Amino acid sequence: xxxxxxxxxxxxxxxxxxxxxxxxxxxxxxxxxxxxxxxxxxxxxxxxxxxxxxxxxxxxxxxxxxxxxxxxxxxxxxxxxxxxxxxxxxxxxxxxxxxxxxxxxxxxxxxxxxxxxxxxxxxxxxxxxxxxxxxxxxxxxxxxxxxxxxxxxxxxx
Numbered sequence: 001x002x003x004x005x006x007x008x009x010x011x012x013x014x015x016x017x018x019x020x021x022x023x024x025x026x027x028x029x030x031x032x033x034x035x036x037x038x039x040x041x042x043x044x045x046x047x048x049x050x051x052x053x054x055x056x057x058x059x060x061x062x063x064x065x066x067x068x069x070x071x072x073x074x075x076x077x078x079x080x081x082x083x084x085x086x087x088x089x090x091x092x093x094x095x096x097x098x099x100x101x102x103x104x105x106x107x108x109x110x111x112x113x114x115x116x117x118x119x120x121x122x123x124x125x126x127x128x129x130x131x132x133x134x135x136x137x138x139x140x141x142x143x144x145x146x147x148x149x150x151x152x153x154x155x156x157x
Contacts, residue, residue, distance in 0.1 A: 002031060004053075005038040005111045007136035008045025008121025008150075009157055019152035020121050021048045027119060027148055033057040038111050040065060040104075041084045043077040045121035050084045061114075062088035065099060065107035072099035104131030112140045118147045123157055 012020060024045075028035070037053030038061045039046045053060050062085050066072075073081055085091065094110065096103035108131055112118060118140040120133060127134040140147050 001034055001036060002117060003036045003038060003115045004028070004031070005115035005118045006040075006046055006049035006121070007108055007111070007118060007133050007140075008049070009123065009133055010042050010044035010046075012044045012121075012157075016152060016155045016157075017044070017048065019155060020045060020150065021052070023150040023152065024049050024052045024119065024121075027150060028052050028056055031056070031058070036061060038063060038115050039084075040069075040107050040111065041081050043074055043080075047077070047080055047084060048121075049119060054084070054087055059089040060084070060087060061090045061092065063107050063111050064091060064093045065103040066094060066096035068097060069099040069103075101130040105135055107131075108136035109139050112136060112143060112145060115145065118145050120147055120149050121151065122149050123151050123155070124149070125157075 033056055035058045039050040040063045041050055050060055120137045122133045137147055
């Protein structure tokens with residue numbers, strides 16, 4: 001059973017989100033249900049990946065960076081976040097109170113250290129702050145984890 005983690009951009013435009021969902025589906029397809037997905041369940045790449053893992057009939061593990069994490073997500077995402085979290089077979093709750101960049105960076109590192117492969121929905125640009133996608137990819141590469149960068153050709157953030 002392979003353990004696949006996700007890192008990626010949030011606030012994806014609808015057309016980019018659809019293209020990312022298709023990329024995630026095609027990259028997960030070879031694994032069927034013989035995988036475990038790890039996700040922080042944020043809006044954007046994390047939630048698209050988590051939904052695809054569950055749709056494949058595979059188990060999902062959630063990584064919650066802080067007690068206040070849900071409150072820091074867009075209000076319109078709370079319902080989906082709650083649904084995905086309720087379907088997780090295991091929830092890794094990190095000991096942070098506030099949902100800060102430091103907590104997000106630690107969650108990304110935690111996720112990378114528990115996966116065999118990382119999918120990165122990443123435009124290749126530097127992180128916009130600590131704990132961004134580029135930081136998580138860098139950590140994965142430092143541990144020699146295979147990283148599959150999934151970004152639609154010509155897409156912009």
